[in-house]
Structures are given as structure tokens and as C-alpha cells.
Amino acid sequence: MSEQNKPVAVNMLSKKENNTVSAEHESVQAYFCTATEEFIFLTNDASTGLDSHAVELMTCVDAHKTAKGVYSLAIEQYGKVFSQPERSAELSALEAEVANAESTLQEKQKELQEKLGTFAADGIGYESVVELIPIATKNNQGRNRGVGSRYSYVKKAYYDNLGTGVKHKVKLKAKDETSAAESIFIRDDKNNIKGIDTKKLKEQLTSLDFSAPDTGIKFWDAEDLLKVDKTLTGWAESWNSSLVMDNKEIGQHIDVSAGAQFMRFTSNAGASGEWDPVNGALTFKGEASAVLSIASGTADATIYMPDRIGWALKFHSEKSTTPVEMGMLRLYLETVLNGFAGASVQAEAQLQVTTINGKQALVGQSNKRLPRFSERRTTGAEFHKQMDENEEGVKASGEIFCGARAEVKLTGGVQWLQPVEITTHQGKSGDEAKAAGEFVDFCSISESVVGMAGAGVGGTFQCDLINGKFCFKIAASLCVGVGAKGSFEASVEYDKLMDFGGWLTYQLYGLDYAFFELIAKDAFEAFSKICVMLLSDMKDDIAEQLKKCKINLGTIETQFNDFMASAEAGMQASQQRNQLSKKINQNPNILLKYTPESKGILLYLLTRHGVWDHFDLNNRGDRIIPDIYSERKEAVLNVLSSIQTQKEWFQIFCHRTADGSSLANGNTALKYMVAQNQMNEIRAFLQEGLNRDDEMDKVYRRLKEKSFWGYALMMNNTIGYKLHTKDNPFYPKLAPFSPCNQSEV
Numbered sequence: 028m029s030e031q032n033k034p035v036a037v038n039m040l041s042k043k044e045n046n047t048v049s050a051e052h053e054s055v056q057a058y059f060c061t062a063t064e065e066f067i068f069l070t071n072d073a074s075t076g077l078d079s080h081a082v083e084l085m086t087c088v089d090a091h092k093t094a095k096g097v098y099s100l101a102i103e104q105y106g107k108v109f110s111q112p113e114r115s116a117e118l119s120a121l122e123a124e125v126a127n128a129e130s131t132l133q134e135k136q137k138e139l140q141e142k143l144g145t146f147a148a149d150g151i152g153y154e155s156v157v158e159l160i161p162i163a164t165k166n167n168q169g170r171n172r173g174v175g176s177r178y179s180y181v182k183k184a185y186y187d188n189l190g191t192g193v194k195h196k197v198k199l200k201a202k203d204e205t206s207a208a209e210s211i212f213i214r215d216d217k218n219n220i221k222g223i224d225t226k227k228l229k230e231q232l233t234s235l236d237f238s239a240p241d242t243g244i245k246f247w248d249a250e251d252l253l254k255v256d257k258t259l260t261g262w263a264e265s266w267n268s269s270l271v272m273d274n275k276e277i278g279q280h281i282d283v284s285a286g287a288q289f290m291r292f293t294s295n296a297g298a299s300g301e302w303d304p305v306n307g308a309l310t311f312k313g314e315a316s317a318v319l320s321i322a323s324g325t326a327d328a329t330i331y332m333p334d335r336i337g338w339a340l341k342f343h344s345e346k347s348t349t350p351v352e353m354g355m356l357r358l359y360l361e362t363v364l365n366g367f368a369g370a371s372v373q374a375e376a377q378l379q380v381t382t383i384n385g386k387q388a389l390v391g392q393s394n395k396r397l398p399r400f401s402e403r404r405t406t407g408a409e410f411h412k413q414m415d416e417n418e419e420g421v422k423a424s425g426e427i428f429c430g431a432r433a434e435v436k437l438t439g440g441v442q443w444l445q446p447v448e449i450t451t452h453q454g455k456s457g458d459e460a461k462a463a464g465e466f467v468d469f470c471s472i473s474e475s476v477v478g479m480a481g482a483g484v485g486g487t488f489q490c491d492l493i494n495g496k497f498c499f500k501i502a503a504s505l506c507v508g509v510g511a512k513g514s515f516e517a518s519v520e521y522d523k524l525m526d527f528g529g530w531l532t533y534q535l536y537g538l539d540y541a542f543f544e545l546i547a548k549d550a551f552e553a554f555s556k557i558c559v560m561l562l563s564d565m566k567d568d569i570a571e572q573l574k575k576c577k578i579n580l581g582t583i584e585t586q587f588n589d590f591m592a593s594a595e596a597g598m599q600a601s602q603q604r605n606q607l608s609k610k611i612n613q614n615p616n617i618l619l620k621y622t623p624e625s626k627g628i629l630l631y632l633l634t635r636h637g638v639w640d641h642f643d644l645n646n647r648g649d650r651i652i653p654d655i656y657s658e659r660k661e662a663v664l665n666v667l668s669s670i671q672t673q674k675e676w677f678q679i680f681c682h683r684t685a686d687g688s689s690l691a692n693g694n695t696a697l698k699y700m701v702a703q704n705q706m707n708e709i710r711a712f713l714q715e716g717l718n719r720d721d722e723m724d725k726v727y728r729r730l731k732e733k734s735f736w737g738y739a740l741m742m743n744n745t746i747g748y749k750l751h752t753k754d755n756p757f758y759p760k761l762a763p764f765s766p767c768n769q770s771e772v
Contacts, residue, residue, distance in 0.1 A: 286366030287324025380513030
């Protein structure tokens with residue numbers, strides 16, 4: 028007789044004792060199946076085989092999770108030392124440790140994939156698992172691993188092959204299987220499970236017949252039922268508790284679907300010990316952590332890509348023979364992982380971006396290696412403007428990624444390492460030295476932008492103005508690493524507009540103010556004009572329109588023309604120019620985030636003057652000796668003091684027009700002649716009243732001939748600006764590197 032056909036009980040000896048029949052039989056192992064609400068009774072041999080199978084799967088998942096933790100910790104140790112230049116001699120050994128951890132993770136990932144099957148973008152590629160809770164009884168108390176308060180997972184195919192005579196089922200539901208009336212699961216009007224009725228669970232445990240119908244053998248007595256009650260009540264209460272762990276849109280209902288079971292399995296629930304739905308945690312490669320909601324089979328995850336250190340981004344322009352340095356880049360994502368799609372993020376070596384039910388989502392990508400840490404540290408990411416076809420990701424529905432619910436959200440941001448003032452490092456080292464840079468968002472990933480950037484923007488890394496937002500399309504390979512597919516669609520929210528300006532102007536600075544082809548021309552011009560209007564009395568209207576996406580290229584042009592008309596002639600124009608001057612003088616540092624075109628427009632506006640300006644009593648300053656255009660001349664000098672290099676100086680004067688357009692039209696020979704004429708006009712304006720044109724000469728004399736990479740942009744009349752005499756040796760080594768929560772590793 029085969030193992031599949033053995034009876035549940037074997038009648039070894041029968042005898043009458045006080046008119047009762049006592050049957051000696053093989054002890055059985057009992058499990059509770061969470062999805063079907065039934066008890067499974069197995070023979071000793073079948074139980075031993077199932078337990079070995081479950082342990083094998085659990086061990087493989089646990090080894091993979093452990094390897095992730097070791098890899099993450101190795102990167103963290105490298106990052107901490109990397110942020111202390113005086114310890115640079117230690118980096119070689121630490122990089123070797125990262126490489127070893129990386130190799131081990133790759134090996135464990137391959138072993139796990141062999142157990143799980145290969146994830147397929149065109150359907151479910153993983154082998155489903157069945158989630159079981161081992162039940163302790165007096166016959167098998169502690170006999171096998173994981174008895175009581177634990178989860179066991181076995182492949183569905185293995186479970187289904189446990190045939191009659193080896194496996195016996197007892198339904199917990201007292202009524203027909205199709206009826207939910209007696210189910211322990213409490214459902215809402217949408218059929219979502221909102222909780223587990225522990226009272227009903229207790230009642231049904233005492234009313235069910237736990238005996239084999241063919242032999243009449245009763246598996247449990249009253250003492251056993253107390254233990255079963257305790258185990259299942261603890262499980263039910265832990266799941267109920269997990270539903271109120273946070274007020275989050277995800278994880279508010281219990282999920283026993285195949286996708287949720289698989290998600291719990293790959294989250295290492297089988298090896299996580301006692302019920303711990305609230306504090307259960309898991310980690311991912313790529314410097315990430317997540318908290319798992321056991322009952323819902325979801326994980327709220329924060330993921331850094333390629334890691335928290337980031338990597339150097341280089342753009343290979345067709346107009347340049349050498350790549351353009353764009354600084355350090357990293358991506359952070361806040362998302363919810365669930366179902367097979369969420370599990371694939373944990374199990375696969377690489378990731379891709381896709382669209383599920385019209386929303387951006389992360390999914391795993393099979394047979395792709397991890398982006399090598401050594402490559403990230405030495406070569407960084409170099410890209411051309413055009414995205415390769417093989418970088419495009421999949422477009423799929425939620426049905427393809429079984430178990431991925433529509434509530435899934437993907438938010439986050441693309442960050443660049445913004446340099447801070449190097450003067451904080453003078454005479455300091457180690458913990459006393461402040462960071463030479465900090466990661467700052469310049470665009471955000473959110474639901475509102477999905478489909479916008481994809482419709483109007485192409486290329487590996489490109490920005491355009493679409494439906495009132497500065498939208499980015501960024502290839503995942505730039506943020507995630509070699510082999511990643513798809514593209515993130517992001518936008519610049521209003522509260523990040525000046526951070527976007529800081530990123531943009533720093534790229535121009537690095538290019539020494541050459542044409543920045545990654546920003547669409549119309550979008551660049553729109554940003555330059557918006558910056559000017561945000562210094563006027565139109566600020567509130569413009570801000571409201573930007574927040575509500577009620578602005579486009581046409582409306583920007585119309586409003587800008589209206590603003591320029593109001594600032595050109597009459598008493599109102601004089602008041603507008605005074606308002607502009609006041610805003611600039613109150614916060615001149617904001618000009619460091621303005622384009623040369625913005626500054627050219629400002630110089631044009633500030634130096635307009637006529638008869639009405641002389642009648643304007645507010646146009647004499649507040650000094651003891653009245654001075655015509657006092658505030659405006661101060662504002663002009665502040666604009667000039669924000670200039671970083673001689674190249675920017677000439678760029679600004681060539682764009683000193685009403686709309687920021689170039690007077691030289693790209694003619695290099697003409698540029699200096701045009702700029703000289705413009706400088707003469709500014710000089711004449713500064714000579715009105717109390718003469719200040721000598722200060723303009725001083726500004727030009729202190730300008731550098733070239734940019735020095737890795738320093739914060741500073742006003743050119745500061746000591747910090749004078750100290751920028753070569754590329755910053757601290758940047759990006761002193762970037763902040765926050766540690767992982769070690770309890771989550």
C-alpha cells in the first residue's frame with residue numbers, strides 16, 4: 028500500500044473493556060488551514076513528510092531574508108565610514124565585505140527562486156502555497172517543529188497530493204461550505220473580511236465531530252480541545268489586533284487569498300516565531316525596511332534605490348565628448364506590497380516599474396542580477412537622452428499580478444545630493460564636521476501624475492510642463508540599477524518648486540550655463556517666468572493655479588504678459604517695480620535658485636523708469652539722504668551678487684529682455700557686444716541719484732572664470748564663495764547616512 032493510500036487509523040488491536048471498544052492507532056498531526064477554515068489530520072508518516080517539506084521552504088526563505096540583512100548592514104557600515112574621509116583607508120576592506128554579502132545574497136536568491144518558481148510578467152509564475160497552523164495535542168506535543176503559535180507553508184501541489192487515507196479534513200463551518208453564515212470570518216457588504224469571531228470559533232470547536240467517519244476514531248478529547256482553543260484563539264486575536272495597528276488605507280481587512288498567503292510566506296512569517304502581527308517586520312535588498320501586517324498580507328515599505336548612499340549620475344550629451352556630471356542621485360519609495368506582485372519584490376534579484384489598474388507599482392523581475400555595489404561606487408550611472416527599448420517596463424492589469432489590490436499606492440521622490448556650505452568643515456572632522464551635502468527631493472512620485480509624463484515625455488530622463496505640472500519621466504535603470512525596467516513618472520509639486528529650482532540651477536552651474544537639453548525648452552522658459560511672477564503681487568494667484576494644476580504654457584504666457592504690461596508704464600508700474608525690489612532685498616538668496624533667464628528679466632524690469640517713477644514718493648528710499656531708485660539699485664546689485672561665474676554674467680546680460688529671450692540669438696561673437704551694451708544701460712541706471720556703479724565693477728572682478736563642483740551656490744560677496752577655489756574634496760563623502768532600524772534586519 029502506498030503512502031498516499033494508507034488509512035488514517037490502523038486497527039492494531041481491538042478488545043472489549045466495560046462494553047466499549049478501544050482502538051490503538053497511529054498518532055496524527057493536526058493543522059488548521061486558514062483559507063478554508065478546516066482541520067487537517069495526517070498520519071505520522073504524512074505529517075513527518077509535510078513538516079520536512081515546510082521546514083525546507085521556511086529555511087530557504089529565512090536564509091534569503093538573513094542574507095538581505097547582512098547585505099544591508101554591510102552597505103551601512105561602508106556608508107558610515109565613507110562619510111568620514113579620515114577613515115578612507117578602511118573602505119577597500121569594507122567594499123570587499125559588501126561584495127561577499129552581495130554574492131551570498133545572489134546565491135540565496137537563486138535557491139529561493141528554484142523553490143518558488145519563476146515570476147512571470149504575463150501571469151502567475153510562482154507555485155502557490157497553502158498556509159497552515161500546526162495544532163498541539165497531548166499525542167504530539169512538541170513532536171515536530173512549529174507546533175502551536177506558528178505558521179507552516181507547503182506548496183499547494185504537495186498539499187493536494189496528500190490523498191484519502193493520509194489526509195482527513197474536518198470543516199470548522201457548521202453549515203454548507205458555500206454559506207458564510209457560520210464562518211468565523213466577519214465580512215462587510217463588499218465581502219471583505221473585517222475580523223474573526225472568536226466567540227463563534229469557540230462554539231464551533233465544541234460542536235464539531237473530530238472523528239474519522241470510516242473508523243469512528245475520535246482524534247481529540249476535551250483536554251486537546253482546550254489546547255486547540257488556546258492556539259486558534261491566540262491566532263484570531265492577533266489578526267484582529269493587526270487591523271487597528273494604524274489608520275492606514277491598506278491593511279484594514281483580513282486577506283486569506285492565495286496572493287496574501289504567498290506574501291506572508293515570502294515575508295518569512297513561517298520563521299518569525301510567536302504571533303506578532305503589529306511588530307512583524309521584514310527587510311529588502313536596496314537598503315529598505317518594511318513593517319508587515321500579517322492578517323492583511325501587506326507590507327508598508329520604504330525603499331531606497333539603489334541604496335541610501337546613492338550613485339553618481341552622468342549624462343552623455345550629443346554635444347559633448349565627455350559625460351556631464353549631475354551629482355549624486357537616489358530614489359526613495361513609499362509603497363504597499365501585497366499579493367504575488369508584492370511578494371515578487373521581496374523574492375527577485377531586480378525590480379521593474381509597471382502599471383496596475385492605472386497606478387504605478389513595483390514588481391519583481393526574474394533572472395536579473397543585483398546592480399553591483401562596486402559598479403555603483405566607481406562608474407555610477409551614465410545615460411543618453413533616448414531610452415532604449417529594452418528599458419521599457421510592462422503594462423499590466425491587476426488580474427495578471429494575482430492578489431495585487433487596487434488600493435496599492437506608490438509615492439516617493441527622486442533626490443539629489445545638494446551641497447551645503449563647506450565653511451562648516453573648517454578645522455573639524457569626524458562627528459564634529461557637518462554634512463557636506465543633504466539629499467533633497469526635486470520631484471515627487473504620486474498617483475496624480477500617472478499617465479501624464481508617459482503621454483508627453485520620452486527619453487531616459489526628461490522634464491516637461493504637462494497639465495500645469497513640471498513632469499519627469501525617469502528610467503528605472505537610473506535609480507534601481509542595471510537591468511531594471513520601466514520608468515517612474517514624477518512631478519514637481521508646488522511646495523517643491525524651489526527645490527526643483529535649486530536642482531536645475533545647479534545642473535546649469537555644472538554645465539557652466541550651457542544648454543540643458545534634459546529640460547524641454549518650453550518648460551524651461553515657463554519656469555523662468557513663473558519665478559519672476561512669484562516675486563510680484565501675483566504670487567498668491569500663481570501659487571493657487573500651480574497647486575490645482577490650472578496653469579499651462581498658454582496661461583503662463585498670458586499672465587506674464589499682463590504682469591509685464593502692468594510693470595512697464597504709469598504709477599502702478601512704479602509700485603510694481605518697488606514691490607519687486609522689496610521682495611528681492613528681503614530674501615536675495617532665493618536668486619540662487621533662479622535661472623539666468625529669470626535674472627535677465629528681473630534686471631530688465633528693475634531698470635525700467637520714467638516720469639511716474641519720479642512722482643512716486645515711495646521711490647526715494649528710507650535713508651537720511653533721499654536717493655532715487657534706492658531700493659531698486661539695491662535689488663539690481665543683489666541680482667548681480669547671485670551670479671556664480673563670468674559665463675553666467677554674460678548669459679544674464681544677453682537675456683536682459685522682457686521675456687528672457689536672448690539678444691544674441693546664439694551668436695557667440697555677438698554675445699559680448701550685446702552684453703557690453705546691456706552693462707552700459709545698467710551702469711547708467713546705477714548712476715542715478717547716489718552713484719553705485721562702482722559696486723557693479725567690483726562684482727564682476729570677483730567672479731570666477733569657471734565653476735567648482737561640489738560647493739553650495741553662494742552669493743559672490745560672501746567669504747564662502749571666495750573659498751571655492753577647487754572641486755570640493757568632501758562632496759559627496761560627507762553625505763548623511765542614517766542607519767537602518769536594526770530590529771527590522
